[in-house]
Amino acid sequence: MTENNMPRRGFLQLLAMGFAWALITPINALAAIWHKNAFEAAKLEEVTNYLNVDVEIVSQDIIIKAPDQAENGAIVQVEVISNIADTASMAILVENNPTPLIAHFTFSHGAQPYIVTRIKMAETSDIKVLVKAGEQYFSNTKSVIVLENGCG
Amino acid sequence: MAVANMTDLNADNMKMRAQLKAGGITEVKVLISHPMETGRKKDDFDQLIPAHFVQLLTASLNDKLVLEAQWGTGISKNPYLTFRLTGAAVGDMITVTWQDNLGKTATQQIAVTQA
Numbered sequence: 001m002t003e004n005n006m007p008r009r010g011f012l013q014l015l016a017m018g019f020a021w022a023l024i025t026p027i028n029a030l031a032a033i034w035h036k037n038a039f040e041a042a043k044l045e046e047v048t049n050y051l052n053v054d055v056e057i058v059s060q061d062i063i064i065k066a067p068d069q070a071e072n073g074a075i076v077q078v079e080v081i082s083n084i085a086d087t088a089s090m091a092i093l094v095e096n097n098p099t100p101l102i103a104h105f106t107f108s109h110g111a112q113p114y115i116v117t118r119i120k121m122a123e124t125s126d127i128k129v130l131v132k133a134g135e136q137y138f139s140n141t142k143s144v145i146v147l148e149n150g151c152g
Numbered sequence: 153m154a155v156a157n158m159t160d161l162n163a164d165n166m167k168m169r170a171q172l173k174a175g176g177i178t179e180v181k182v183l184i185s186h187p188m189e190t191g192r193k194k195d196d197f198d199q200l201i202p203a204h205f206v207q208l209l210t211a212s213l214n215d216k217l218v219l220e221a222q223w224g225t226g227i228s229k230n231p232y233l234t235f236r237l238t239g240a241a242v243g244d245m246i247t248v249t250w251q252d253n254l255g256k257t258a259t260q261q262i263a264v265t266q267a
Contacts, residue, residue, distance in 0.1 A: 033208065033222070034207050034208060034222055035222055039222070039224040039225075074228060074229070075228045075229075076228075077232075094226060097226055098190075098192065099224055099225060099226065101224050101226070102223070102224055102226035102227060103221060103222065103223050103224065103226070103227060104221070104222040105219060105220070105221050105222075105235075106219070106220040106221075107218070107219060108216075108217055108218060108219075108220075109213065109216045109217065109218050109237075109239070110213070110218060110237050110238040110239040110240075111211075111218040111219050111235060111236070111237045112177065112235070112236040112237060112238065114234075114235065114236045115233070115234070115235055116232070116233070116234035116235075117227065117228075117231070117232060117233050117234075118227070118228040118231070118232045119226050119227060119228060120190075120225075120226045120227070120228055
């Protein structure tokens, strides 16, 4: 009898502990979603590996609007549009930044594959946009000359 | 109640606008007050300033998720975001919530207006 009760009690205790843990640390739930490996990777190839991208098809249907030359790398406004059918997600990367992955957007329920945001650029670099549509990945790049380092 | 303590519903740190435009497209603009510290910058005393940045932002239309954004430290200070969606009518509610790496979070809700 005791042999049977022990694991059950242990299980209930674990359950209770887990529940308490979930209450005091909601950030843990986020940690499961946030692509930690990809965001902390220092090389572009590592980022794409962590995002499980094997083959990228270069596509002019990804439109990247950014200045040819940025005065201040701390604020570079980027507009990204994907004209690829069934675009599900979009990632913005800056090849020469200390951590290249800037942002990753997932669209659902009628959201359009269109984003405007402001990013930091450490130095002159390509901005790369990676789009997932169906099971395929597409990419395009735009080079930006940076006059003043924006990462500090 | 720990969850409630971590929630900082300070309406001042978020500005939002959602406008229904021609072609049935609703454009949402969001501006957030946030330091977006990379963790690589030093203060006046040569001490590293710890990383402090928004990691996750979600947007929903009437409780249906439309956008999930994951951010690293490369988004500029006081993050700015525009996104577009279809299927919204004037008076529909758009809710945006962000959470940073220190567990701080804020939510704001606004109604879609005619452009």
